[in-house]
Amino acid sequence: MTHASFRVVDQALANLQKVDAYVKNGMETTTETVLDLLETDKDLPEETQSDLKNMMIEFIDLQNDLENLQTAAEEVKQKISEDETVDVEYSIMTKMSELKGANTNLESLRQHVAYKDMLDKINDIIHDGTDVINCIFDLFQKPDDI
Numbered sequence: 001m002t003h004a005s006f007r008v009v010d011q012a013l014a015n016l017q018k019v020d021a022y023v024k025n026g027m028e029t030t031t032e033t034v035l036d037l038l039e040t041d042k043d044l045p046e047e048t049q050s051d052l053k054n055m056m057i058e059f060i061d062l063q064n065d066l067e068n069l070q071t072a073a074e075e076v077k078q079k080i081s082e083d084e085t086v087d088v089e090y091s092i093m094t095k096m097s098e099l100k101g102a103n104t105n106l107e108s109l110r111q112h113v114a115y116k117d118m119l120d121k122i123n124d125i126i127h128d129g130t131d132v133i134n135c136i137f138d139l140f141q142k143p144d145d146i
Contacts, residue, residue: 068099
């Protein structure tokens, strides 16, 4: 693979980092939205809460896919530096398939810190009457945990 080709892969990986930032922003926005809705109506319909929880799960799954793609691309990039005959697309897809299986079941997605944090904040508001502003403040105190 030529030096120019490596730059293309590096640029693609940098763009994945940008997409990951957007996904994290989406996760934060989902949490803020459910908190805002609960602030105005503590009897928020379960269907609405469920929709927002599912949205968070989708963001988490997307984040996992992005991480898997980054890992696969880095691994294939290393293989290419050792052997230029590597089938890049096949190698990335194979590695993605290997990585995908480990973190895609619903239960593992529900163990993600962002999902658990959102549930904790929902429970605080519904059951303890915790001030939403404090919950949002807490959310921004731990941006690396999401």
